[in-house]
Amino acid sequence: MKKFLLPSLALCFFLGSSIASYAEQVVIVHPSNTSGISATDIQRLYLAKLKKFSNGSAADAVNQEEGSAIRINFDSTVVGKNEAQMKSYWAKLVFTGKEVPLKQAGSDQEVIDLVSSNPSNIGYIDASNVTDAVKVVHTF
C-alpha cells in the first residue's frame, strides 16, 4: 500500500493542477447568449437573487438531479452551500411562495437539450460532454 501511495503522490505533484481538476465541470448557455456572466452572477442565478442575464433577457437556471455528484460539487464550489444548506435555503423560498423550484434535468444530455433549445436557460455539465450546441461560460 505504502509503495503504491508514494509514487502516486509524486505523480500528483509533478502533474500538478491537471490531475487535481481531472473532472472539470462547466457552466453552459445557448450559443446566441452574448451576456457577460460572472461567477457571482451564476451564484445569484442559482439562489434566485438574479432573474436576468446582463443583456436584460430572462434567465432560467437548470439544476441537475438532487443528490448527484455534479450538483453537490456545483453547490459547494460555485454557490458556496452544502447540500443541506441549499435545501434549507430553497425550502424557505418555496414554502413562503416567493419562488418556484428550479427546473431539474436528469442528465448532462438533458441539460444540453434544455440549454440548446432555449436561450434563457443556463445549466452545468461535465466538460467532457460539451457539444457545439452550447457555449461554455464558466469552469469549476
Added chain:
Amino acid sequence: MSIKKYLTATTLGAVLISSPAFAADIKLSGFLSAGVGKTLDDDTTFSVDPITGATYNNDDILFAPESMVALQAQSTITDQMRATVQVVAKGANDYNANVELAFLSYELTDNLTVNAGRFRLPLYFYSDYLDVGYAYHWIRPPGDVYSIPQSAIDGVNLRHSSYLGNSDVEIETIAWYGASDIPFGEDTTLEVRDDWGIAPTLTWDWLKVRLLHNSLQVGDFGSATYQALAFMADYNDFIWRSEISVLDSGGSETLSWYGSLGYQVGNFTPHITLSNSNPDESDDFNTFDPATFQATGLLDTEANSTTVGVRWDFHPSSALKLEYTTRTDESISTVKATNVATTVENDVSVISVSLDIIF
C-alpha cells in the same frame, strides 16, 4: 371553521389543477413533521404551539402536538403572475386542513412583487415559514419569543429586493397591510384590523440583520405594536441566531429575546439556546387591566428557557432532531379574580424528537 377553510382549499386546488390553462406549469411540493414529546415531571405541561394550543404533558407520550403535513401548489400563470396555495393539516387540529397561503403574486418590476390574498404574517425572522421545520435547526423556534397567536393574515404585501449599489449587500424589504380573525376562547374571535408592518433585511456575506415594525388594532381593545431586531450569522461551521422583540400593548411592554449557537460537525448540528420573556413589572401589579389581557392574550409572566439539542441531516431531504428544554416561568395568578397578585413559579422540562421532511 375548518370545514369552510377546507372547502376553500379544495376549491382553489380544483381550480388550479383542473384548468387547462394552468395545467402545464403547476409545481406541487410539501413538507411534514412527525414529532413526539413528553415532560419529565409530574403534573407539568409544556406549550408548543400557541395557535393550536398543543401541549406536551407528563402522563402520555404524545405524537399529535407537533406532527403535521402540508401540501403546496404553485402555478405560473404568466411570466409575471403566479398563484400559491398551501394547505396545512396539524395533528393538534385533528389534521383538519387550514389554508395558510392563498395568494396571487404579480411582478411589477424585476425587484418588486405585489402579493394579494392570504399569507403568513412576516412578524419575526421565522414567522413566514414557522411550519417548515426542515428549514431551521430547532424542533420549534423559542416559544418565549414566538408565542404569537396569529399565523396567517388576509391582505396585500409588497416585496422588494436589490443590492446596495455595486456592493454585495442585499436588502430585501416586505411591507404589508391586512386583517385577521384570531380564535380566542371557546366561541369568540378577536378581530385584528389595520395590521400593517415593514421589515427590511440586510444580507452581507455571512451576516444577516432584520428589523421589524408592526402595528395593529385588536377588536375594541386598542392598538399594539411590535418592534424587533434579528441578528443572524453563518460563519464557517458556526451558526448564530438571535432576535429581540418589544411588544407594546395597552401601555404595557413585553421584552423577549433569544440567542442560539450551533456548530455543524458533518451531518450533525448540536446547538444551545437561551431565551427570555419579560413583561415590564414596574406597574402591572397595580394597573393590571383585564381588557388588555384579553386583547393580547398576554399573561404577565416572566419566563426563562434553555434548550439543548442536535439536528442530524441523515438524508438530503430529511432531518432528525432531538431536544431537551427546561423552562421556568413566574406567572401572576388570581389577578383577574381578586386583583391581588400572587407570584407562582413553575418549572418544566421536556424532551422532544422530530423528523422533518420536505418533498
